[in-house]
Amino acid sequence: MTDSVQFSQTLRQWVDIFMHRSMHDWARYVKAGGYSMPQFFLLMHLHRHEQCGISDLSERMDITSAAVSQLVDKLVQAGLLERAEDPHDRRARQVKLSLMGRAFIAQGNEKRYGWVDGMAEKLSAEEQAQITDALHLMLRAAQDLETDPV
């Protein structure tokens, strides 16, 4: 078995475990907060992409800009988003998470990732350092992939 195949298999295994732990928890948290999955997806997009225009979000989420406009509107009213005019193009809007929006995501993460800290306790300092290095490599690769898809 080549390193590449082993890498792929191990990562898939890890990814499955994590996926298994995560999805259900998010759904519960979002619902408990009184929000919908489409709203949550929009928040997640803005969590990862800081500042977006409407048509930008429309493309990424595969829905019409009209739908985005309406979703954003509700989330602005709910206080999770801020919508400002783009100073360089007065047609465009800059949508981003409000403080409350960031808190909502952060709190969801906190709730879900207690196990990360628990896992740390199962590892020696050396092991943690080793994993931290490896994760940095993966983060770099993930970013490369984002900017320069295969």
Next chain:
Amino acid sequence: MTDSVQFSQTLRQWVDIFMHRSMHDWARYVKAGGYSMPQFFLLMHLHRHEQCGISDLSERMDITSAAVSQLVDKLVQAGLLERAEDPHDRRARQVKLSLMGRAFIAQGNEKRYGWVDGMAEKLSAEEQAQITDALHLMLRAAQDLETDPV
């Protein structure tokens, strides 16, 4: 900053990227197949729990059994699920994925794993080996945590 804090932060960062990516891909795939997110969640539950009754799913998904009944009905008609009578309790139903349902999930996984493979191409053989080792450490820690929670 201690190793432990750094470990925790890096892992969370990774988990953020992965979550976002994964959800986005699933959402696209599900939508392209003409299915809804609630339908997808139901399929995922059955992917993990093989065989479920209606009220079982109702509890796990936090919706009424009436809602589940209706969801299941549509997915049976679509050919993704099978619904049979429980031989030991003629009131109950045994719901499970059909062959087509399992294929649908499997194909979605393949699509998602494409991302993992793409990432592999951004990494050298040495880096992959290093990450593989680190992931094994994490898998072990995750298993420890499962059997002996903090």
Next chain:
DNA sequence: GGATATAGTTAAGCCCGCTTAACTAAAAAG
């Protein structure tokens, strides 16, 4: 400057998921 393209909003209408409530059928309890 006038035509065209682009960014976003608004409104009408459809579909779907979800809830409540009323119902059937079978099991469990007494």
Next chain:
DNA sequence: CTTTTTAGTTAAGCGGGCTTAACTATATCC
């Protein structure tokens, strides 16, 4: 055997997300 509980279905109705289509406002092109 009767009563009660449990599993699931069905139907009515509400609300929300999404689309299309019409519209405003700004930017770009010739």
